[in-house]
Amino acid sequence: MIVGTAGHIDHGKTTLVRALTGIDTDRLPEEKARGISIELGYAYLDVPGHGERLGFIDVPGHEKLVHTMLAGASGIDFALLLVAADDGVMPQTREHLAVLSLLGVTHGAVAITKADRAEPGRIEALTAEVRALLAGTGLDASPILVVSAHAGHGVDELRELLFDAARHLPSRHVHGLAPRLAVDRAFTLDGVGTVVTGTLHAGEIAVGDELVLSGRPARVRSLHAQNRVVERAHAGQRSAVALAGIAKDEVARGAWLTAPHVALATDRFDARLRLWAGEAKPLRSGTRVHLHLGAQSTTASVAVLDGEQIEPGDSGRVQLVCHAPVGAWRGDRLVLRDAGATRTLAGGLVLDPFAPARYRRTPERLDELAACELPTAARRRERLLGLCRLGLDLARFAQAEGLTEPLQGWALGEAASAALAERLLAALAEFHARSPDELGPDAARLRRLVAPRMAEPLWRDVLGDLRATGRVAVRGAFVHLPEHGVQLSAVEQRIAQKVAPRLAEAGAEGAWARDLAKDCGEPEPLMRATLARLARQGELHQVVKDLYCDTATMTRLAGLARAIHVEHGNVTAAAFRDATGLGRKRAIQHLEHFDRVGLLRRVGDEHRLRTDSALFAGPAA
Known part of the structure; x- marks a missing residue:
């Protein structure tokens, strides 16, 4: 389980993590040269009798470093929100809570820290204030504990709460999904070479795997997960991956380490967003934002697909037009901040990384996006087959879903296939009536008449099926109705x-x-x-x-x-x-x-x- 600390600067995040784990996450960078394990900003704690290890991501609380918090928060399972008893709820407390809520984090706890500094009655009042703050965030039922890291008060209780959460937390889905790791750091170690670290968002990585990073092939030379040497790492684990075939300078923060067949970079994608209830204005088309997805951030523009705007507290579908390519897979979480990167606006889920620039608000397209929100890949595929009049590109579907097994070819649902056949036969009949002295259009021209946006491979399959059943005839490049090509006397x-x-x-x-x-x-x-x-x-x-x-x-x-x-x-x-x-x-x-x-x-x-x-x-x- 990955635990992400959150809270205002100087509210005791690093101190509490040290009290829980014995590890100081503020160690100097040069200490990482002692081994492949990365401890700067991260700490680990074994769960007794469970064989699992907690990983702590200790993120900065300063307003200017919220983007670092966003990169860390995108892979966490459990939120630990800290509020200092002497300061109380502060601006970054609210923003970090907004980020966690908009990322869909629903497992967490609140630690009221520095309890030894509290005046009489302060803890009770602050507990009530925090409980009210949590309302409507998805973390409403989170337990609130009172701790003092210096005095040791409440630390053991918090540690046991985390152990219990780890024992009962549902494991991330591994089977059926290809590996994807969001790179938040890259460095070089003597005798090891290039190392990248990040949270494994999906699938598994094993020593010897052939992966791609920023479009370049890379082989996994060795592997650490949750700060231990392993042969295989799985989704949800903090991982350090030593790579052969790629230099450190070729790795950018935010890049994705993935299986080759699911690697993608898109400059526009469709998503469902929820606008933070605390926003003062609706979110409108044309709004420029900072997009945070995985460990990557870039600027983007919003195009609202449902109506003209999204009201505070409401959700809606949008298209995000990115100003730099991003890795985005169906179901990935994202957060938007305002153009000045001063506050968090919205969060949501990627629906389709291959969003069209045209026809993006048609009823047919919105039906496809509704299909993308169904809960399983199998149901999404079944529904899309019924909706896609131009066929479903199976390879692209597998890529968008991040599936383990690559798919090939195109598929067309029964209803769409029947409707296409009727349009094709009607177009041929009209062509023959208009040009009776011509055998018929060639296959490419017929495609332009009937389904100009259909992929050529699928069009050939459709024609082949109609020819095999005797509904059309083909002579050379020309297609015609069978009765039009009569025999000569x-x-x-x-x-x-x-x-x-x-x-x-x-x-x-x-x-x-x-x-x-x-x-x-x-x-x-x-x-x-x-x-x-x-x-x-x-x-x-x-x-x-x-x-x-x-x-x-x-x-x-x-x-x-x-x-x-x-x-x-x-x-x-x-x-x-x-x-x-x-x-x-x-x-x-x-x-x-x-x-x-x-x-x-x-x-x-x-x-x-x-x-x-x-x-x-x-x-x-």
Whole structure:
């Protein structure tokens, strides 16, 4: 169990920890050179008959060092709030209590210190004041003990209370979560190398593990937990980790030591906040704040997602736009201070580290955030599958949750899958009605029509399923309804054989339907109908009305367009004309055809390649 002391400066935190443990947390920094154990600001105490060890985080009480208190408080299990009998409740008493409450700490005790300095009746009055102060904080029922560290009065009772709390405190969830340690200190030891310390927020770390820190790989060389040499440390323990493969100068305070597959850094995330009841004003969108998460702090801006503002004492969902990347996983606790870092405003929970910059207040998005607040990962995943019309990225879900096992691929719920299939089939029917002489759109263009924000891998899976069940047909890059790709009659096959060599000879200039009818000795209406049917089959391509080219020619022209785009970043009519040897008019006609079918898109006087299009993806001649 990690015990965090809190309270105003000079209210006896360090003295009381020394009385409880025999360890002075104000030792000089150079004493850490005696071993890998880190005792500066930390102390430890064995729980009799339990095999566990209490870790004390002794945080500073000075107003300017509240950010250090925030870093320490983010990993504590039990709060020990100190109030000196002579001073009483002071400004940092209130702020530290606010931090503990906003971080969701519900296990704790209050020690009224320096009892030997109290006037008669003072203890009773102060006890009543503290009890009133605790109301509504989540620590309402915390016991209040009277102690004097110098005289030894009440110290044994407090120690036994802490032992009992440790024996009954629920253990942190370890199984199913990848390791994550918030680094609050880094240094170098002779013969050991780089050492980082912090509280292990989730999972387990073992000697030999391959982890990442600030994006760099690092191997666990040796390990201390709760100031003892161990082979494995688990969530809730103060840990010192010796790392191979990374230098001290590459480690910043606030960095996260994590398993590679859950490492993340985000500059915006959605969260649920509770505004401290003592605030004088509501929290509004646009408010600039100091964000404290894990051992990291940065500035951020608030965007309220529920309504226009959050009233004091109320909670609401927000998006935090950070001014530097932060590590934030679903369920992590956070605290906000005002822009001047003079007071604590709010605290809350991370809901989604991959928050969207757009569509962040739509009913669909707010439903997704409600799913993120469900109590278990399994229930969150099940609900999100039912809500995500564009599918659920399983790898990103596992990353946001910090799960031990990495997931792969995409998933789409049954209802979302059925709705998508209906939209896709309707879009194909509309396309066929509008362009009856074309076989159908290519897969990339169809995705832009039906689900432009859907991930390409999931889109391919959806198309594959529909094709396997016979609901759509695919020919090359083109998708169509099965009934649209009818078979050619014997007469049409005969005409197709006649026009093939003539179209090959015509090349990029193309051949007109009337000229093909004359050259082949066929009626012009029959020739037009057959050419339209061939175009519908994807065998030919109608550049403009009644002007056709064969697939080999179009593949060659598309290859030239792609080559021009690679070289220049765009395709102009002049560059395409020069590359093809065509006249300007015919070159423009081909480019406009490529725009219509989805190979290119027109932007001003130039054309841009659609990189997701597989149309005419053959080699250029």
